Amino acid sequence: xxxxxxxxxxxxxxxxxxxxxxxxxxxxxxxxxxxxxxxxxxxxxxxxxxxxxxxxxxxxxxxxxxxxxxxxxxxxxxxxxxxxxxxxxxxxxxxxxxxxxxxxxxxxxxxxxxxxxxxxxxxxxxxxxxxxxxxxxxxxxxxxxxxxxxxxxxxxxxxxxxxxxxxxxxxxxxxxxxxxxxxxxxxxxxxxxxx
Numbered sequence: 001x002x003x004x005x006x007x008x009x010x011x012x013x014x015x016x017x018x019x020x021x022x023x024x025x026x027x028x029x030x031x032x033x034x035x036x037x038x039x040x041x042x043x044x045x046x047x048x049x050x051x052x053x054x055x056x057x058x059x060x061x062x063x064x065x066x067x068x069x070x071x072x073x074x075x076x077x078x079x080x081x082x083x084x085x086x087x088x089x090x091x092x093x094x095x096x097x098x099x100x101x102x103x104x105x106x107x108x109x110x111x112x113x114x115x116x117x118x119x120x121x122x123x124x125x126x127x128x129x130x131x132x133x134x135x136x137x138x139x140x141x142x143x144x145x146x147x148x149x150x151x152x153x154x155x156x157x158x159x160x161x162x163x164x165x166x167x168x169x170x171x172x173x174x175x176x177x178x179x180x181x182x183x184x185x186x187x188x189x190x191x192x193x194x195x
Contacts, residue, residue, distance in 0.1 A: 003037045003051040004188040008108045008156070009177025011190075012049050017056045017152040019088045022130040024055070031085055031128055034059050041185035043106045045144050047151030050107050052188065056088045058148035062141065082141055089125035091149055092134070094118040101143055103157045109183045111172060113161045117146050 047058035179189035
């Protein structure tokens with residue numbers, strides 16, 4: 001089932017999400033619905049807060065990532081096969097010199113901005129079978145994980161951009177929260193029909 005994606009301005013996107021246990025009701029159905037929702041919206045990652053649930057769950061399927069010709073020829077990072085479920089994730093370490101990359105977000109349609117993040121990370125999490133993992137990622141894979149991880153911490157990519165750029169986007173962000181934006185997927189706007 002395709003779920004509505006919560007738009008910028010909804011308080012759930014600014015809350016630190018809660019850990020869950022393996023007996024969380026309807027977890028496998030939620031995960032399936034999130035993958036279907038993300039695919040329908042042509043995203044590469046989706047966090048539970050983006051579908052209105054303040055729990056520490058996010059999914060990634062980087063197969064639709066639009067790689068440069070060079071990246072496609074040499075898929076070193078394994079983006080085509082990077083499909084995972086992260087539950088109760090905790091970033092243990094981030095290292096390296098920060099690098100800029102243009103990011104977007106399904107909850108903030110039509111806006112893309114350069115965000116600086118460290119290139120390497122180590123993360124601990126459990127998967128959909130509640131098996132524990134500790135893994136390291138770099139480059140674009142790390143970037144996708146960091147972006148989705150921010151969602152379960154109540155942080156949006158717009159919180160990480162230059163304050164002047166954010167002020168310049170204020171009107172656009174306000175319009176998104178009111179539903180004054182064209183999107184090709186189902187969304188829930190917190191301030192729609194409110195003045």
